[in-house]
Amino acid sequence: xxxxxxxxxxxxxxxxxxxxxxxxxxxxxxxxxxxxxxxxxxxxxxxxxxxxxxxxxxxxxxxxxxxxxxxxxxxxxxxxxxxxxxxxxxxxxxxxxxxxxxxxxxxxxxxxxxxxxxxxxxxxxxxxxxxxxxxxxxxxxxxxxxxxxxxxxxxxxxxxxxxxxxxxxxxxxxxxxxxxxxxxxxxxxxxxxxxxxxxxxxxxxxxxxxxxxxxxxxxxxxxxxxxxxxxxxxxxxxxxxxxxxxxxxxxxxxxxxxxxxxxxxxxxxxxxxxxxxxxxxxxxxxxxxxxxxxxxxxxxxxxxxxxxxxxxxxxxxxxxxxxxxxxxxxxxxxxxxxxxxxxxxxxxxxxxxxxxxxxxxxxxxxxxxxxxxxxxxxxxxxxxxxxxxxxxxxxxxxxxxxx
Amino acid sequence: xxxxxxxxxxxxxxxxxxxxxxxxxxxxxxxxxxxxxxxxxxxxxxxxxxxxxxxxxxxxxxxxxxxxxxxxxxxxxxxxxxxxxxxxxxxxxxxxxxxxxxxxxxxxxxxxxxxxxxxxxxxxxxxxxxxxxxxxxxxxxxxxxxxxxxxxxxxxxxxxxxxxxxxxxxxxxxxxxxxxxxxxxxxxxxxxxxxxxxxxxxxxxxxxxxxxxxxxxxxxxxxxxxxxxxxxxxxxxxxxxxxxxxxxxxxxxxxxxxxxxxxxxxxxxxxxxxxxxxxxxxxxxxxx
Numbered sequence: 001x002x003x004x005x006x007x008x009x010x011x012x013x014x015x016x017x018x019x020x021x022x023x024x025x026x027x028x029x030x031x032x033x034x035x036x037x038x039x040x041x042x043x044x045x046x047x048x049x050x051x052x053x054x055x056x057x058x059x060x061x062x063x064x065x066x067x068x069x070x071x072x073x074x075x076x077x078x079x080x081x082x083x084x085x086x087x088x089x090x091x092x093x094x095x096x097x098x099x100x101x102x103x104x105x106x107x108x109x110x111x112x113x114x115x116x117x118x119x120x121x122x123x124x125x126x127x128x129x130x131x132x133x134x135x136x137x138x139x140x141x142x143x144x145x146x147x148x149x150x151x152x153x154x155x156x157x158x159x160x161x162x163x164x165x166x167x168x169x170x171x172x173x174x175x176x177x178x179x180x181x182x183x184x185x186x187x188x189x190x191x192x193x194x195x196x197x198x199x200x201x202x203x204x205x206x207x208x209x210x211x212x213x214x215x216x217x218x219x220x221x222x223x224x225x226x227x228x229x230x231x232x233x234x235x236x237x238x239x240x241x242x243x244x245x246x247x248x249x250x251x252x253x254x255x256x257x258x259x260x261x262x263x264x265x266x267x268x269x270x271x272x273x274x275x276x277x278x279x280x281x282x283x284x285x286x287x288x289x290x291x292x293x294x295x296x297x298x299x300x301x302x303x304x305x306x307x308x309x310x311x312x313x314x315x316x317x318x319x320x321x322x323x324x325x326x327x328x329x330x331x332x333x334x335x336x337x338x339x340x341x342x343x344x345x346x347x348x349x350x351x352x353x354x355x356x357x358x359x360x361x362x363x364x365x366x367x368x369x370x371x372x373x374x375x376x377x378x379x380x381x382x383x384x385x386x387x388x389x390x391x392x393x394x395x396x397x398x399x400x401x402x403x
Numbered sequence: 404x405x406x407x408x409x410x411x412x413x414x415x416x417x418x419x420x421x422x423x424x425x426x427x428x429x430x431x432x433x434x435x436x437x438x439x440x441x442x443x444x445x446x447x448x449x450x451x452x453x454x455x456x457x458x459x460x461x462x463x464x465x466x467x468x469x470x471x472x473x474x475x476x477x478x479x480x481x482x483x484x485x486x487x488x489x490x491x492x493x494x495x496x497x498x499x500x501x502x503x504x505x506x507x508x509x510x511x512x513x514x515x516x517x518x519x520x521x522x523x524x525x526x527x528x529x530x531x532x533x534x535x536x537x538x539x540x541x542x543x544x545x546x547x548x549x550x551x552x553x554x555x556x557x558x559x560x561x562x563x564x565x566x567x568x569x570x571x572x573x574x575x576x577x578x579x580x581x582x583x584x585x586x587x588x589x590x591x592x593x594x595x596x597x598x599x600x601x602x603x604x605x606x607x608x609x610x611x612x613x614x615x616x617x618x619x620x621x622x623x624x625x626x627x628x629x630x631x632x633x634x635x636x637x638x639x640x641x642x643x644x645x646x647x648x649x650x651x652x653x654x655x656x657x658x659x660x661x662x663x664x665x666x667x668x669x670x671x672x673x674x675x676x677x678x679x680x681x682x683x684x685x686x687x688x689x690x691x
Contacts, residue, residue, distance in 0.1 A: 023549060025545055026474035026547075026567065026591075027547060027567035027571075028567075029571075030576070031569075031571040170477065170480050171470065171480075184476070187474065190571065287553075288519060290473075297523060299492075300494075301519040301521070301523035303471050
């Protein structure tokens with residue numbers, strides 16, 4: 001791939017990020033996706049739409065989220081200063097709400113009254129159920145039966161918010177299967193139904209649309225860095241499952257060549273073990289869920305089951321823009337193991353009084369590694385994409401406790 | 404049925420074209436069973452294909468198992484999962500086609516599946532191997548015409564690229580698909596997944612007639628065809644009917660080759676008879 005001058009020029013009109021992205025769907029979905037693309041292209045430049053989105057982000061989500069200097073953690077690591085972009089302080093406890101508000105506004109503008117979503121850990125499901133309650137829309141969330149078992153509290157949260165949670169028992173009974181099932185619902189009920197995809201994957205226009213709604217994270221962070229520190233960070237990092245919080249942070253910095261960008265994928269029990277979810281670090285280009293991207297699959301092209309201690313990173317594909325950033329060399333993607341993420345979780349809890357989501361703990365672990373190699377006056381900005389309340393049962397279980 | 408039995412076997416588009424030409428000449432509606440390769444009995448795969456032909460199939464759609472079949476319903480997804488669990492991939496599927504061709508040089512075979520297994524195999528390599536094995540066409544469910552570049556090697560190898568049309572396909576796009584079609588067009592009768600049961604015959608008829616008016620190739624109708632009665636209704640206006648989930652469901656669990664082939668015959672023969680009867684009464688009505 002040649003040198004890229006302007007990363008904001010991607011994707012093209014058909015959703016291609018270089019060779020990645022696109023719209024690989026069955027014929028039935030082509031027209032509904034074209035309709036969505038047309039609506040979104042109109043709305044994203046509509047001043048009223050933008051104003052309403054920003055108003056909701058300010059008054060409902062609680063933006064802007066602060067950048068917090070983790071001083072004690074930085075001292076313990078003994079290198080660069082670690083700064084946390086506190087998306088965990090958003091309403092519903094993660095960055096996911098940025099996107100669900102945006103898409104719910106698009107759904108409303110398109111006159112769709114029924115919302116469907118897929119969810120893995122349940123964070124996107126909760127964020128979707130939340131905005132549906134607020135906008136008075138029907139909400140159906142597809143969730144793998146395995147994930148329902150390991151994320152019971154989020155299931156109940158969605159039900160409290162009025163959503164119907166449908167267990168998915170096909171395939172590996174996790175996020176990818178929930179996505180398949182939601183796509184099937186959409187194919188069948190496309191006339192009145194809007195599908196809110198929770199990450200920067202899926203067919204065009206989803207990778208672009210979800211990125212745009214989450215890009216507020218990086219826009220804010222960039223301005224906050226300039227205001228609080230008078231300069232941009234030396235390196236930024238975020239965890240990457242599908243990659244929505246990461247692209248949200250990265251996007252505003254893509255054309256700042258002096259800012260290094262590092263994505264932290266779930267290396268599970270180690271890349272060599274085969275039990276991981278590191279699509280970029282260990283996968284290959286393929287086609288999954290409507291887009292060309294890096295996927296984890298066997299030599300027959302069958303998507304393989306993934307593993308991560310964090311359900312939100314447990315996905316065998318990744319957003320196509322990340323595939324593009326990897327190949328272009330603009331971003332680097334590295335694996336962080338379950339053990340490293342758990343250690344980072346505990347370290348952050350004890351040194352800063354913050355319980356991070358297990359997903360975000362991968363980013364914290366990576367930030368600590370980066371900081372250790374840099375001088376004191378260097379700045380490492382880490383996206384703390386979600387809070388860890390949902391994970392306390394998982395962590396307790398790993399430590400042999402039952403709550 | 405065609406000259407090819409005696410002389411040069413037809414391949415690719417030509418074998419499909421020859422089959423539909425013969426059907427048209429005989430005034431019959433084509434019958435296209437879909438089966439998931441490798442389910443339920445990999446060792447009886449080729450015998451099952453011959454049994455389908457003997458019972459009246461005009462063309463066979465062979466599903467290439469994929470772990471994430473987004474456009475398929477539970478019956479075909481489960482069949483795929485069982486096949487994958489037995490290690491069935493493209494190599495096995497192509498070997499079966501090669502084996503089938505030793506005894507049957509005229510019945511066209513279309514592979515139906517998703518892009519990822521093809522791309523991981525290598526699309527150009529797949530196209531060469533498929534053509535050499537005796538595959539005639541390929542239907543890639545998740546590869547719409549906008550992404551045709553991904554499928555270019557198929558056509559270069561002489562394979563028909565079977566395209567889908569749907570009730571949601573807008574007119575301008577339909578024109579492009581009709582223009583690009585080779586082999587036949589597969590019309591998805593309703594917006595949904597395979598195996599569901601929601602079909603309005605009047606709507607489907609109007610749609611199919613509109614498509615037939617715009618394309619040179621025959622139009623097969625699938626999704627929602629489950630038995631002799633529904634096949635006959637669709638067969639009254641379609642050039643061919645595709646019957647998938649209902650058949651796959653019927654074959655599931657067959658424990659040995661004899662049972663499997665018997666079930667295939669028991670399922671296909673009445674559909675064949677109903678299609679032929681409907682065609683005969685249509686001819687009588689036209690003659691009267």
